[in-house]
Amino acid sequence: MRKLILLFALLFSPAAWAALEVAATTASMAMLAREIGGEAVSARVLAPPDRDPHTLQARPSMMRALRDADLVVAVGAELEVGWLPAAIAGAGNPRILPGRPGYFEAAAQVPLLEAGQAADRARGDVHPMGNPHVNLDPARMATVGHALAERLARLRPADAAGFRARAAAFERAVEARWPAWRARVAGHPGAVLHHKDGLYLFDRLGVPVLGYLEPVPGLPPSAAHLSGLAGRLKGKSGVILRQAWQPARGADFLAGQLGWPVRVVPMEPAVDAGADGWFGVIDAWVEALAAVKG
Amino acid sequence: MFRRTLLASALLAASLPAPVLAQSELDALREEIRQMRQHYEARLAEMENRLKNAGTQAPARAETASPGVDRLGEVSAGGAFNPRISVILDGVYYSDNKRGAGPELYEHIDGITHGHGHDGHDHGGLERGFNLRETEIAFSATVSPYFDANLYLAVDSHGGVEVEEAYFDTRMLPGGLKLRGGKFLSGIGYLNGQHPHSWDFVDQNLAYRSLLGDHGLSDTGLQLTWLPRTGKVYSLLGLELLQGNDHHFVSGAAELPEDVHDIGFGDMAGGKAGPRLVTAFAKFGPDLGDSHALQFGVSHARGRQIQEVHDHRDENPNASVHGLSGDGWLWGADLVYKFDAPGAGGHGDFTLAAEYLRQRKDLEVAYHQSNAAVIGAPRKSTQDGYYVQAVYGFAPDWRVGVRYDVTGGINEVDRGASVSKMGKSDRWSLALTRDITEFSRLRLQASSADLMVEGDKERVNQVFLQYQHSLGTHGAHKF
Numbered sequence: 188m189r190k191l192i193l194l195f196a197l198l199f200s201p202a203a204w205a206a207l208e209v210a211a212t213t214a215s216m217a218m219l220a221r222e223i224g225g226e227a228v229s230a231r232v233l234a235p236p237d238r239d240p241h242t243l244q245a246r247p248s249m250m251r252a253l254r255d256a257d258l259v260v261a262v263g264a265e266l267e268v269g270w271l272p273a274a275i276a277g278a279g280n281p282r283i284l285p286g287r288p289g290y291f292e293a294a295a296q297v298p299l300l301e302a303g304q305a306a307d308r309a310r311g312d313v314h315p316m317g318n319p320h321v322n323l324d325p326a327r328m329a330t331v332g333h334a335l336a337e338r339l340a341r342l343r344p345a346d347a348a349g350f351r352a353r354a355a356a357f358e359r360a361v362e363a364r365w366p367a368w369r370a371r372v373a374g375h376p377g378a379v380l381h382h383k384d385g386l387y388l389f390d391r392l393g394v395p396v397l398g399y400l401e402p403v404p405g406l407p408p409s410a411a412h413l414s415g416l417a418g419r420l421k422g423k424s425g426v427i428l429r430q431a432w433q434p435a436r437g438a439d440f441l442a443g444q445l446g447w448p449v450r451v452v453p454m455e456p457a458v459d460a461g462a463d464g465w466f467g468v469i470d471a472w473v474e475a476l477a478a479v480k481g
Numbered sequence: 482m483f484r485r486t487l488l489a490s491a492l493l494a495a496s497l498p499a500p501v502l503a504q505s506e507l508d509a510l511r512e513e514i515r516q517m518r519q520h521y522e523a524r525l526a527e528m529e530n531r532l533k534n535a536g537t538q539a540p541a542r543a544e545t546a547s548p549g550v551d552r553l554g555e556v557s558a559g560g561a562f563n564p565r566i567s568v569i570l571d572g573v574y575y576s577d578n579k580r581g582a583g584p585e586l587y588e589h590i591d592g593i594t595h596g597h598g599h600d601g602h603d604h605g606g607l608e609r610g611f612n613l614r615e616t617e618i619a620f621s622a623t624v625s626p627y628f629d630a631n632l633y634l635a636v637d638s639h640g641g642v643e644v645e646e647a648y649f650d651t652r653m654l655p656g657g658l659k660l661r662g663g664k665f666l667s668g669i670g671y672l673n674g675q676h677p678h679s680w681d682f683v684d685q686n687l688a689y690r691s692l693l694g695d696h697g698l699s700d701t702g703l704q705l706t707w708l709p710r711t712g713k714v715y716s717l718l719g720l721e722l723l724q725g726n727d728h729h730f731v732s733g734a735a736e737l738p739e740d741v742h743d744i745g746f747g748d749m750a751g752g753k754a755g756p757r758l759v760t761a762f763a764k765f766g767p768d769l770g771d772s773h774a775l776q777f778g779v780s781h782a783r784g785r786q787i788q789e790v791h792d793h794r795d796e797n798p799n800a801s802v803h804g805l806s807g808d809g810w811l812w813g814a815d816l817v818y819k820f821d822a823p824g825a826g827g828h829g830d831f832t833l834a835a836e837y838l839r840q841r842k843d844l845e846v847a848y849h850q851s852n853a854a855v856i857g858a859p860r861k862s863t864q865d866g867y868y869v870q871a872v873y874g875f876a877p878d879w880r881v882g883v884r885y886d887v888t889g890g891i892n893e894v895d896r897g898a899s900v901s902k903m904g905k906s907d908r909w910s911l912a913l914t915r916d917i918t919e920f921s922r923l924r925l926q927a928s929s930a931d932l933m934v935e936g937d938k939e940r941v942n943q944v945f946l947q948y949q950h951s952l953g954t955h956g957a958h959k960f
């Protein structure tokens with residue numbers, strides 16, 4: 188009888204029944220929320236994976252999702268500065284304001300590359316607090332996973348052990364894949380990127396970034412900059428990587444000059460991806476790099 | 482190995498002028514060199530060791546603290562400045578086919594508030610040639626866990642400063658409620674809440690210009706908004722209590738000129754206390770996925786008092802001073818559709834926005850200098866206006882926009898015995914916008930308008946070349 192009452196109480200207590208509503212800014216953040224949160228979390232993606240998360244607008248549907256959210260999981264470091272603060276301000280939800288437990292930034296959990304640059308827009312659309320694209324770094328994502336487990340534990344203490352166990356499992360899954368990724372690109376001559384979005388992954392893999400198609404972050408490739416790159420890299424080997432939303436012209440011009448392959452790589456997995464989908468993103472970068480061997 | 486040899490020889494070279502040093506100093510120096518060498522060798526060994534292992538080991542955890550450390554807060558450069566500051570510079574090169582009289586003609590478009598426009602700052606008052614338009618300076622900060630606050634100043638080219646907005650927002654109200662207080666742009670309509678740097682065209686549309694004023698409806702008071710839980714459909718309901726000064730359909734008390742105060746017939750009733758303006762608005766947006774977005778809105782504004790004193794004795798010495806008193810209202814409907822394409826720099830994006838506004842003033846003659854018979858005679862005036870605009874991103878960072886705007890499709894004053902009708906003014910505009918970066922913009926706009934001015938149709942053609950620069954905190958990409 189007591190068991191039955193307990194079951195009854197569990198079924199009808201809203202805290203136990205309802206999943207935590209997570210509004211993730213990108214698909215990789217939603218992946219992490221699902222991996223760490225398991226059944227206790229229901230995650231929704233605000234920025235579609237096929238477009239540039241810098242340039243979105245604060246749409247009514249985002250405000251609607253944020254209104255109901257228990258937790259925002261953002262990449263952070265001003266990646267979403269154009270739309271997330273405006274959408275949160277329009278959502279009328281005090282739980283998810285920055286500084287409250289319902290607001291989580293991945294970038295706040297790990298040391299950032301390129302932190303402490305001068306806040307000088309002569310150098311382009313810079314992020315003085317550091318490069319925000321941490322979601323491509325397997326090691327940092329594992330660390331963020333542990334931090335997210337602590338945050339979820341704070342919001343849903345009853346499931347804390349499960350969150351921590353899943354964060355540890357995610358880290359082990361990353362570690363299991365690491366040697367193969369690393370071996371695949373060992374001694375790689377390097378790549379040219381369109382934007383500084385692959386920086387963390389390259390840094391982690393030990394693959395040199397030979398240059399960027401953008402003369403400074405946020406500016407489209409100019410002819411002078413591309414010829415400068417072509418002159419500097421003539422005779423070397425490498426590969427050119429870009430996102431699907433980044434224009435093809437600059438990459439194709441440089442490829443023509445250098446005879447290098449161009450590969451289109453994803454920044455984000457599918458909106459409903461789990462860890463395997465996200466590992467697929469890293470696989471895609473590693474395979475794109477492997478188009479050229481040193 | 483090479484680096485170690487180099488280091489040693491550099492240190493050796495540094496110790497060459499040894500003969501001039503005392504033996505004790507020499508010993509101290511040798512000891513120092515020995516320690517440095519030891520230190521460097523230890524560090525080099527450590528680095529070589531790390532390099533050797535890097536290929537085989539799993540990546541080092543990105544931080545050294547204990548696992549699962551959770552830090553609150555955001556990473557934001559803007560947050561280092563308290564308050565956040567941004568400045569918008571806005572300049573226009575202007576030309577028209579009326580030897581520069583275009584802006585003057587726009588001031589005198591026939592309508593029910595003809596001649597009663599408030600003479601505040603003006604986004605349209607341009608000279609032929611170079612113009613510095615208003616510089617917007619914005620400050621924003623979180624005041625406390627309970628309040629955010631914003632201040633928008635508009636500085637004109639002569640240094641005159643006007644407070645465009647100065648308001649607080651609550652942060653912690655439950656249930657999707659938010660209270661705003663101070664001076665702010667009303668939440669009615671779609672464009673009303675936007676500052677000029679967010680417009681897709683250089684100038685304000687004719688409907689807003691003639692019915693709400695060049696800046697739209699901005700006033701002092703309180704606004705309560707509510708986002709109810711309506712599943713996947715976005716909905717926002719708002720209610721405002723505003724002071725109601727100097728609008729086209731609501732005003733404070735109007736004073737009769739001193740010299741007619743004690744003569745004539747009737748009287749202007751004592752002015753009502755504020756708030757004299759109440760607005761209500763609702764917006765709805767179904768969730769159409771990641772590429773499409775749609776929002777409908779309806780707005781209503783009711784003014785409890787309008788008082789107008791008409792004194793045309795400057796133009797005609799025989800004119801009688803008369804005063805009108807009553808109330809007014811405005812309603813509007815708006816629609817916005819946006820298509821968001823994956824392309825870079827807004828390539829392939831499309832926006833369609835349309836709004837309709839109608840305004841009524843229910844007045845009667847409350848005072849007349851010379852004619853007792855007209856006291857109480859009605860003066861019901863009605864005017865409407867609308868705009869339709871479309872913007873398309875035809876290449877990365879390039880947009881083209883087309884706008885058709887109208888005021889005075891209905892444009893009449895009903896005096897009971899007679900109805901006088903005024904004509905309609907309309908305009909076509911074409912704008913080509915180039916976003917040089919997120920923070921700099923160039924825009925070329927051509928407009929051709931048929932304006933009704935004192936019953937005559939005037940064809941006004943205008944060309945604008947505009948720059949806008951945004952300094953400081955990254956602006957918000959509002960819907």
